[in-house]
Amino acid sequence: MSNQSPILAPLQTLRESNRTKLVLFTLDNLIWPILLVAFVFFSALLPEIFTQYRNIRFLLYTSAGLGAITLAESICLISGNFDLSVGSVAGFSAMAGALFLTEWAPGAPGVSGILVVLCVGGAIGLLNGVLIAKMGVNPFLQTLSTLIIFEGGILVLSSQSVYGLPESYLWPGEAVISIPVINPIPVAIFIMCGLFVGLWFVLSRTRFGRAVYAVGGNEASAAEAGIATDRVIITVYVISGVLAATGGLLLTGFNGGATPTTGTSQLFPAFTAAVIGGISLFGGRGNVVNTLGGVLLLGTISAGLVMLNIDPTVIQTVNGIVLLAAILLYTVVHQYRERLLSDL
Amino acid sequence: MTVTETNPRIEVAGVQKRFGTVEALSDVSLTLNEGEVLGLVGDNGAGKSTLIKTLVGIHQPDAGEIRFDGEPVTIDGPKHARSMGVGTVYQDLALVDALSVAENLFLGRKPVRKLGGVVPVIDEETMTERAERILRDRLDIKLDPDTPVEYLSGGERQAIAIGRALVTDPDIVLLDEPTSALSKAAVERVEQLVEQLKESGHSVIIIDHNLEEVRSMTDRITVLFQGRTVDTLETEAVSRDDIVSMMVSGKPLADPATAGTGQSSTAQHSPSD
Numbered sequence A: 001m002s003n004q005s006p007i008l009a010p011l012q013t014l015r016e017s018n019r020t021k022l023v024l025f026t027l028d029n030l031i032w033p034i035l036l037v038a039f040v041f042f043s044a045l046l047p048e049i050f051t052q053y054r055n056i057r058f059l060l061y062t063s064a065g066l067g068a069i070t071l072a073e074s075i076c077l078i079s080g081n082f083d084l085s086v087g088s089v090a091g092f093s094a095m096a097g098a099l100f101l102t103e104w105a106p107g108a109p110g111v112s113g114i115l116v117v118l119c120v121g122g123a124i125g126l127l128n129g130v131l132i133a134k135m136g137v138n139p140f141l142q143t144l145s146t147l148i149i150f151e152g153g154i155l156v157l158s159s160q161s162v163y164g165l166p167e168s169y170l171w172p173g174e175a176v177i178s179i180p181v182i183n184p185i186p187v188a189i190f191i192m193c194g195l196f197v198g199l200w201f202v203l204s205r206t207r208f209g210r211a212v213y214a215v216g217g218n219e220a221s222a223a224e225a226g227i228a229t230d231r232v233i234i235t236v237y238v239i240s241g242v243l244a245a246t247g248g249l250l251l252t253g254f255n256g257g258a259t260p261t262t263g264t265s266q267l268f269p270a271f272t273a274a275v276i277g278g279i280s281l282f283g284g285r286g287n288v289v290n291t292l293g294g295v296l297l298l299g300t301i302s303a304g305l306v307m308l309n310i311d312p313t314v315i316q317t318v319n320g321i322v323l324l325a326a327i328l329l330y331t332v333v334h335q336y337r338e339r340l341l342s343d344l
Numbered sequence B: 001m002t003v004t005e006t007n008p009r010i011e012v013a014g015v016q017k018r019f020g021t022v023e024a025l026s027d028v029s030l031t032l033n034e035g036e037v038l039g040l041v042g043d044n045g046a047g048k049s050t051l052i053k054t055l056v057g058i059h060q061p062d063a064g065e066i067r068f069d070g071e072p073v074t075i076d077g078p079k080h081a082r083s084m085g086v087g088t089v090y091q092d093l094a095l096v097d098a099l100s101v102a103e104n105l106f107l108g109r110k111p112v113r114k115l116g117g118v119v120p121v122i123d124e125e126t127m128t129e130r131a132e133r134i135l136r137d138r139l140d141i142k143l144d145p146d147t148p149v150e151y152l153s154g155g156e157r158q159a160i161a162i163g164r165a166l167v168t169d170p171d172i173v174l175l176d177e178p179t180s181a182l183s184k185a186a187v188e189r190v191e192q193l194v195e196q197l198k199e200s201g202h203s204v205i206i207i208d209h210n211l212e213e214v215r216s217m218t219d220r221i222t223v224l225f226q227g228r229t230v231d232t233l234e235t236e237a238v239s240r241d242d243i244v245s246m247m248v249s250g251k252p253l254a255d256p257a258t259a260g261t262g263q264s265s266t267a268q269h270s271p272s273d
């Protein structure tokens, strides 16, 4: 490089580094082209039906609850931690809110039930966070315990589904509003999009958000640089708990009532969506907006399979295969990335 | 001949630190005077890095005292140390690979602005601008502030770590092996930097295994051996062999004529607790 013309050399480097940057950008956002391919694939097999506005709207609507729970998982993964309890937190807090409104404080306004849901989620998150950050409990074991405790806790609260909930409690997950041009559309879709944009904003634009990436990238370095890593981790778990609870609330509205199985089944899909959305299991990398792509990919595949009249029991197997494919893909991409970087 | 009046900025007196059964520091005492460059040498595992980490509050001493400007202090952590005017380059550099050069330079202290007058968001523009200035003026290297540090060479990474230590305009600078990954030319730049820092009144502690570098940069040298201070001597008064012999034997030099020149070195040895 030293014997190139002094004027051309920087230009040359600039052009090359721009191309490299473009390739890296594509690799970092790979989920969207994959989603597009999946969508086109099912549209070809199900002409007319799959591309209908109604279908797309339904696809987004069914993704709302999972979307919130995926965000709950993603923020923990980005901080270099782990949360196995997101599903049971969603189910437990939604059930607690439902019982609060029907049994513990019947007649209380639905909004207070929503508050209960979010507080229960936040409290469980706080418990996870404090024990992990302050006591040094391994995140995997800690959240495995909370997974088991609160999955059981749901049944302790109620082994039956709770219906007859106030409209205002169900509103976030159930209501449909009329908007010109795209009307009518479920509010849950807006809530989900709001959560994705909101968390993306917090993680990419605020000091706290960048500290989450720093702690996830290298906790010791973050601490040496003066970041209060304990506080960051505790806050991450509280946010995760609140997001999981929001997911539980959305699912309750979607189902028209709180069921004991709401939420608990969402752990693996949430995890899968986060990973295929490019969130690194090692922490410090990934963009939460891409996990929306992961959520939508899972939604697209299961909607497609259902509409093709394929046995619904196959869906989990297919999701597993999708996860495996994603892991393989990201492993290859990672190696390619390393090579690309070492050429710089 | 240079030291006429000494004004201690940091005093470490009888500091101990153990990790489980490992006694990393058993009895460390030293003084960093205003405007001086103090070298800290010792074999691998002598406790040099542990001492630096204790000075910035990553570790709390089990016994002994740390004084800043004569006042005994408890340092909560790196942020506290920074607020007291201490900048640190850690041996492990403390960089986050996945983050950009600019983000690493401002790790833990990003400039913010108020979005719409209320929401505090990171002021990317100011951050990039200041990062560019540090890279150009302080470190003299050509790097895009947006490059993730994982793309950088070992020397560039070390430069970023040095840059970060200087971002806050500290008046005390702690350098834990800042030159270990550097080429000869880059080492010279660090030597110049240390010189500049000294000239502008900074106090510097530098750890370095290259004794020639230590001898060319420092005013005094403190030797550590298995977690305790062996002696502190005027750089001009000791030979390379003297330092090596103290590092290896853990004993002060026998010759009193040489050993005596270390100014307050003997005074530091008297246990103050």
Ligand SMILES: Nc1ncnc2c1ncn2[C@@H]1O[C@H](COP(=O)(O)OP(=O)(O)OP(=O)(O)O)[C@@H](O)[C@H]1O
Binding pocket: B019, B022, B023, B024, B042, B043, B044, B045, B046, B047, B048, B049, B050, B051, B091
């Ligand atoms: N966090 C820790 N936990 C347990 N032991 C530690 C810890 N930090 C340091 N030690 C031990 O303390 C001793 C001193 O280590 P330290 O890193 O201070 O040495 P050093 O003088 O910086 O060595 P080097 O020249 O190799 O960098 C070593 O025996 C090390 O294993």
Ligand SMILES: [Mg+2]
Binding pocket: B048, B049, B050, B091, B176
């Ligand atoms: Mg060391």
